[in-house]
Amino acid sequence: MSVPEGKPSDLLSSYNPGLYFDELFGAMDLPAEHTALIRQRLAALDFDELRRRAQDAERELYNLGITFIVYSDKDAVDRILPFDVIPRVISAPEWAHLERGVKQRVAALNLFLHDIYHDQKILKDGVIPRDLVEGNHNFRPQMIGLDVPFNTYIHIMGTDLVRDRHGTFRVLEDNGRVPSGVSYVVENRHMMQRVFPDLMQDIGIRPVDNYGHKLLDAMVEIAPAGVDDPQVVLLSPGTYNSAYFEHIFLAREMGVPLVEGRDLVVDNDRVYMKTTNGLAPVHSIYRRLDDAFLDPKAFNPDSLLGVPGILEAYRKGNVALANAIGTGVADDKAVYCYVPRMIKYYMDQDPIIPNVDTRICREPDALQYTLDNLADLVVKPVGEAGGYGITIGPRASKAELEDCRAKLLADPSNYISQPVVDLSVCPTVCDEAIEPRHVDLRPFAITGKSSWVLPGGLSRVALKKGTLIVNSSQGGGSKDTWVLEGGAA
Amino acid sequence: MNLLSRYAECIFWMARYMERAENLARILDVHETFARDTRGATNWFSVVQLNADEKDFFSRHDRPTAEAVIHYYMFDPQNRNSLLSMLRMARENARTLRPWISTEMWTQINVFHNKLLEMSVKDVATQNLSKVCTWIKEECQSHTGITEGTFYRDQGWYFYQMGKYIERADQTTRLLDIKYHTLLPSPVEVGSTLDVSQWTTVLRSTAGYHAFRRVYPRGMSPTTVAGFMLFNEGFPRSVVMCVRQIDGVLTRMRSRYDLRGGAAAMERVDELLAALLSRPIDAVLRDGLHEYLDWIQLQLNVITTEIAQAFFGVQPPLAVQSQSQ
Known part of the structure; x- marks a missing residue:
């Protein structure tokens, strides 16, 4: 690829996660040591090459039928869950x-x-x-x-x-x-092993x-x-x-x-x-x-x-x-x-992973707080899944906020509110360059006699610039999630 | 390991649809070069007759032009006998069966179906038809090869074989019947140049020409060609060969897996085989080849019904299937 003038050739050098915590780089004041080798390898890649590998991967997912069905008015269409080839990395600790x-x-x-x-x-x-x-x-x-x-x-x-x-x-x-x-x-791991064996080599x-x-x-x-x-x-x-x-x-x-x-x-x-x-x-x-x-x-x-x-x-x-x-x-x-x-x-323990601060609108104080701060809060109906029915205050129009207010007043116990969480971002292959996109993480735990947690989980990524909703039904994609082996172990 | 009735049914029909698709490609291919009347125009109507689709076809088309018939059998989603419909049903069955079949089997059918979906009549303007048919045949043969090489040999494999051979026997009778439908309107002399060339093309459409020549180096007559396609013991598409396979597969499956059902199907297969072996080809032609072929098709339908009742459960309406034509 010919590098446009004035733009550095290093693939990640113009990458800027802004104020968000970055999954690959870490916080600005706390650079992620454990991803150094991965970043180095990624930076050395050519953007066109990266895009080509990404397209190969998506083509293969489609051919393999690793798809979910989206129903429109008339048709049932097979869609792949868009796959981003840049992994999300989690250290052993x-x-x-x-x-x-x-x-x-x-x-x-x-x-x-x-x-x-x-x-x-x-x-x-x-x-x-x-x-x-x-x-x-x-x-x-x-x-x-x-x-x-x-x-x-x-x-x-x-x-x-x-x-x-x-x-x-x-x-x-x-x-x-x-x-x-x-x-x-x-399947994302299998896909990475096929299209990016060189990136994974000796990482553990x-x-x-x-x-x-x-x-x-x-x-x-x-x-x-x-x-x-x-x-x-x-x-x-x-x-x-x-x-x-x-x-x-x-x-x-x-x-x-x-x-x-x-x-x-x-x-x-x-x-x-x-x-x-x-x-x-x-x-x-x-x-x-x-x-x-x-x-x-x-x-x-x-x-x-x-x-x-x-x-x-x-x-x-x-x-x-x-x-x-x-x-x-x-x-x-x-x-x-x-x-x-x-x-x-x-x-008799404290939560190891805390909740997001949440207000239960069935409680009068919480309802009042929610109504007073509607423009700054995320309001969610309690019974819905898949990201439906959510109002994100800072991004909602006046009309949407009023609609939300009316619903809250009509049935407060159907809602909770939370502050907008600044979801962390991860470098993601976009049309023109590698850009930050928001991600979440869903680990899976299996419990019979005892519990076992699959190392990693599903990292969903909101592919639309700026959006926070990562659900596949709302235009989200996914990434391979790498949990690194612990030190000498 | 137990095999779900529903899976057995889907395997059976997946095999049938793939075999049927291959044969439809053969029929379309052979028509382009073969089914011409005395003025050299292709008689596309015989394809419609062959599949007994007259009513459905004329509900949407005025005349059986080349374009109309080709579209109807290649891409018409409303025609359940079109290649696209067959592939869709094969794929739907394969999709249901993904926990059971190999990933390679599924992927090949999926990609094949998706490619066909992207094609249009323009891609199959008559001059390209032969090329497209060759591609379809090859895709179907890839399926057969991948299945042979990757499908785990348990009960499912036996249902696959039964589906394939029942369909193949049925389709061979249809290919043979082309002669009946195309010949009727034209007063061609038996043994004339055109007649011989038509029989040759029937043989070629089943890839049987050279084998036939080896068996009958001199002369080609309705008796020898029809006899070869019906009764030859070495030709992989002959009706007798297929029915023998069905017989063997059903017998081995029932004993190997200790299956209680299937006795009635077994009886029917034995009866059909005995009938095929006892009737000389001269008698068949004398009494009417077309009627004989119809009778075989009917027997194959009965066998299918018996298999369905024995193994697929009494009420199997939900799997992706259709009745045999």
Whole structure:
């Protein structure tokens, strides 16, 4: 590539993260030592070459069908999750901290779920308002009094983390129902190994490809007692689900059948799948279907995706479900605000990874504060996922702010507010140059008997300049996340 | 390992659609050079007749012009017998089967489908048709090769084979039937130059010409060509060869996996094989080749129905499939 006059040839020398914390460079006053070699290698690359490799990677993702489906008015279109070839790098000590923090959080949420479906001590002690829990539409009375193996409810958890201007990781959101995205973690690594083996050489990156084994181990651990060789399956809503690729990926990695509701039947409170040789028993189900669709007999009667009678089979202990039914009450955005208090209450510890400062608009003071500072805050509905319904004060128009104010006043308990977090940035290949783009991080934790956290997680990147919303449904992409091996170890 | 009924069905139909696509490419290719009337114009209408698509075709087209027929069979998404529809259904089945088939199988079908999707009638102006058909045949053969080399040999493999051979037998009867449809309107003498060249082209469309020559170095007659395509024991596209494969595959699968179902399908296959082996070609031609080919197609449909009932569950309407033509 011919270098434009006056522009230095070093690929990163004109890069400027501004005021944000940068994942590759670190803070301005705290340069990231652990990425020095990676930066050096990146800087030596030619921009056209980088673009070409990036295009090759995206072409390959499309050909491999590593896609999600976007539905428009008429068509269902296969889209790839845009992939950026510049990795996001996490040092060994940073990761050790995150790993402990995620495990702590999973433990607290599982203790909480066990408590609210049994003795409800935390409600009796007034630590969390009772109506917030029992009035939550994801609270499942069917779970009351039911014991689950190892008291684990959230077997697969995705914790959304962001990093503020000072480089402090904070929890933005818990995903304890059917968190998705882990397939991209593994596939992004494969992609990097194909297009950028030279960048990765001798860096010492912790592998991510054993996720399937770990998941299968947990699924076997939680299977009903007394079954020698439990049949594990993955239950998917089917090929039209936007995350179908991930379902395929996980079923393959675990080496188990990918079933749909219509493949399963319940007979005498036992679950079976329909095979070429008749019915075969099923013992442990990784379900990628929300509670509401799981059993038309017990929940949404219109669901064609579920399995009639499966709740009863579950209650009898004849089949294991991951995640357990009724976990949605723990990853609710309003309950989220209480997680630090939960950690203290159940574990007598301080949160290792703090929350983002959050106000619960059901509390009058918080509502007033939110209304008074609307233009500076992010307001989120508590029940939505995928970045929908969010109002970002500093970027909203007058009309949008007024609309938000009206909604807040009409139904305050449906909202929380948070300050705008200055999400950290990471160098990203853009049309003309390498530019800073905001990223978040979703580590995945698997819990059966004990917890294991996949080193790294999904780094989502907001590809549109300036935007903070990283969700794939809103134009986000992803990056490979490198957790470096620790020092001499 | 257990095989889900739904997967078995998808594998069966994926194999059928890929085989069907290859044969449609053969039929279109052969028509360009072959199906000409006495004035040398291509009779494209016979392709429509061959697939029994008259009603659907004329609901959207006035006349069977070259352009209309080619578009209808290459790209018309509303025509479920178009190449694009077949590839779409093969791909949908493959997509469902991704946990089961190899990544290479999936990727090839995915890329093949996407390329076809990007093509238009302009790319297939009649002078290019032959080239496009060759490409499609090769893509289908790549699929066959990749499948042979990467598909894990368990129950799924057997359903794949059954689907492939049932479809191939069916398609061979259709290719043979071209002669019936194209010949009827023209009073061509048996044994005339045109007649011989037409039979030659039928053989070439199934890549059987040289093998035929080796078996019958002298002379070419309806008896020898039809006999070769129906009953030859060495020709990979002959009906007998295909039915023998179905018979073997079904037998081995049932015993190897201890499958309870499939006895009725087995009986039907045995009956068809016995019938094929007991009827001399002269008798077939005397009583009417077209009617005989129809009867074989019907038997293959019955076998498909029996397989579906035995292995795919009683109500299989949700997998991507269509009835055999």
